[in-house]
Amino acid sequence: MSAFSGLRRLDRRWIFLAVALLVVVPLALGVHIAPVAPTARARGFYDAIERVPAGSTVLLSGDYDPGTIAENYPMHLAAARQLMRRNIKIVGLALYPGGPPLTDQVLSIAGAEYGKKEGIDYVNLGYKAGNELVMSQMGSSIPRTFPVDRRGVPVSQIPVMRGIQNYANFPLLVNISAGYPGTKEWVQQVVSRYHLPMVAGVTAVSAPEYYPYLQAGQLKGLLGGMAGGAEYEVLVGKPALATRGMDAQSLAHIFIALMIILGNLAFLGEDKERRR
């Protein structure tokens, strides 16, 4: 019996343990394996926000829940930071039922850092059921679609909502998305109908789906997964959660590649023995 064929009998719990160590140790020790280099996609996201005039109001839709918090939350927070640093007001919302508390956290953390006040500089409109219909309705009237904010305050009494009627009042849509409803639906319902410029931050597994929209110019920038979040954090100048996770992700990716090679060597060893 060769060493490789013996690998076939490897208890998968050893693999689980190796993955756990490769993820936990770099996160705990904060080692720095390689620097993060921003791609053109992340730069497009950053530049689109930089082009928005100070004092404008941007729509920030956080369409995810805690299931994808590791990937979506860092980019959501970094986007709020860049917007507030540039004195851009934020109208936040979520099309995932579990999403509004995350938007609350992101806005309050960034708000505290830049001295911004809820209601004056930002608002969280909360969640509304209806997916694409909500997007479509907002094209007619945002105050009618969201008559009150997440805390039940009528939008007519919220200073940041003054003058906001529909998409024509926003220079940019920033979407952080985990799937459906999310980036694809915003492009189909809003970008193509109302020609609102848009950038998106999405999970790594769904990112390939949005490359056609990016290449067609319907998306001005795209952040894919934690790696995209880390690139964006570097551009914003506040390396945080995603940047810290990059070493763990680098090691996990190398380990998975190694597992594919070892698994095939074990398969070859076993096959050779069977032929003998």
Added chain:
Amino acid sequence: MKRQVPFLITLVAGIFCLIGFFVPHPAVRTFYDEIQQWVIVVVGATYVLGVANLLRINLQQVSTRARDWPYKIVLLIGMLAMMAVGFTNGEHYLDSNSGFTWMYNTFYSPMTATMFSLLAFFIASAAFRAFRIRTFEALLLAIAAFILMIGRVPIGNAIHPAIPAAADWLMEIPQNAAKRGILIGAAIGVMATGIRLILGMERTYGGGGGGS
């Protein structure tokens, strides 16, 4: 009548919504918006039905001691506890120090994040046990996977800048071409299904099943 009335409603509503999407005239737009509001209300109401259905099915399974019935009890307790705490907190349920927020941060958020992160363990195990390079196509897939896995993280750039460049080429040229084809195909399929629904050739929504 039982078949004709739903068909007529679908026909009229379908054609009107199609017109409403493309015609911005106020007369059309006002009614189009009104219909959309109705649908949003109906979608909201289905959440109540969803909760009722969840209760009915799980209580039934617990009472008959069906497979995995103890987990159904955990599910019911979790759902009812969240609802009870939310209703008890009243209009302050969203406050940072409310019981509802505490339950969201302490239970809901870490548990759902854990479910998603388990993928890392299963992918590593599956890579070892199931990814077999038996054919030329599988070899191509493996090479593309290696380039993307290493090229998408900072260590790829540290090894050699050509790795992330190759990963970008794979994503922007072959992947994009395939994805665009799939998107166009799916869009044509959706349009065909929509037309079949509006014309009454597809009546699965009526509960009768099948089409013609």
